Amino acid sequence: MVIPGPPPSAAGDNLDDIAAAGGLHTFQLALHRDYGDVAAFRMPGTRLVSVADPVLLERVARVDKRPEKLFEFLAPLFETGNLQVMPAEEHVPWRKLVLSALAGRKSHEAHYPSFARMTAEMADRWAVADGPVSLQKELSELSLRMVCQYALGMEMDEGELPRRVVGAFEEVLSEYLGKLYGTPYREGGAREGLAFLRDAVDQVLAGRRPPDRPDLITLLAEAGERPARVRDTVLSMMLAAHHTTGVAISWTLYLLAAHPEVTERIRAELSGVPDVPGFADLSGLRVLEMALKESMRRYPPGPYGARETTEDLTLGGYDLPAGTTVFVPIWAVHMNPRIWPDPERFDPGRFAPERMPERPRLAYIPFGFGPRACEGASLAMLEARLVLAVLLKRFTFRPVEGHPVVPVERFVLWAEHDIEMTVLPAPS
Secondary structure, three states: OOOOOOOOOOOOOOHHHHHHHOOHHHHHHHHHHHHOOEEEEEEOOEEEEEEOOHHHHHHHOOOOOOOOOOOHHHHHHOOOOOHHHOOHHHHHHHHHHHHHHHOOHHHHHHHHHHHHHHHHHHHHHHHOOOOOEEHHHHHHHHHHHHHHHHHOOOOOOOOHHHHHHHHHHHHHHHHHHHHHHOOOOOOOHHHHHHHHHHHHHHHHHHOOOOOOOOOHHHHHHHOOOOHHHHHHHHHHHHHHHHHHHHHHHHHHHHHHHOOHHHHHHHHHHHOOOOOOOOHHHHHHOHHHHHHHHHHHHHOOOOOOEEEEOOOOEEEOOEEEOOOOEEEEOHHHHHOOOOOOOOOOOOOHHHHOHHHHHHOOHHHOOOOOOHHHOOOOHHHHHHHHHHHHHHHHHHEEEEEOOOOOOOEEEOOOEEEOOOOEEEEEEOOO
């Protein structure tokens, strides 16, 4: 059978369609609305098969190969080869090291006081803010500081460095994706941004304290990784940190501002915990966790992924030869009305424990799945729950009237003009 999909342009691809949609994040929604759960499209030099059915995605769940072509826009970030597409034989030991540094309850609990202090300091500053707060900028800087302290052994203070790192990543990704899709960008921004980011990595490495436990850099060095690969890994961690957690918290606050009834339920369960919850308190914040998960369904931080098949397989009645790029449209999976009825509706109750068995395992994949899933997922969820608990206990958030909130692709689902909020004291 022929896989349905939009006809290519005269150039042989669908870049015009992708650009018209605003990027792959919104293109995938239209693609699956018009062509069903399995659809094909083309990018320069490659054909992609997009699969929005979580049951069918199980067929590639164990594949540990990413297509180089789809992620080649990130290649200039790295000195030793694109970490997003490293071969499985390199990826497996690298992932094991990263997981050993980022995962684990004991290490999370040991660093929790530092995370709580950083969050409280930011909240204190917001309490006296003169004007609206830019959520993405502020929260991305916070998450960047947290991961530098946790995994890289450096205390990055509030101020110019984290702010400029976040801005530099946006410049780099805007130009790389702009060139790919033919959308506007600032010429030369990527070159300047990348130069700054590499300098920032050097500052992170120079500012490390002797670790009280093996951090990621120590583990990489002990494993014999060359200095350039260590620098690449630091840059990759900074990219992931400034994207996932800060973006997820921002979209959650945005949705909660439109649903005060959910916010009130969260505040009710927060009434029994301190202003800055302890590590053990987080496990009891069920409504908050459900709201966070529902917001990551509606606005997944990473809106897509991909695998490259390593052998022939049949998927949904379609024969895919080895070497096929299987596009994982995370946003379209999360908005699939067969799996998520009334998908536009914000309903944290979808994540009540008794409702979880209703859905296939891969119906909810904000951190990806399989051997290429996000290594920092558990750390990101810890940070997000802490930050949301502190902010929602102290503040009420009101969207700035007339300020547009438009999701755009910056490798993550970013709000193009940030999310501007007026921050008011929470009702006592």
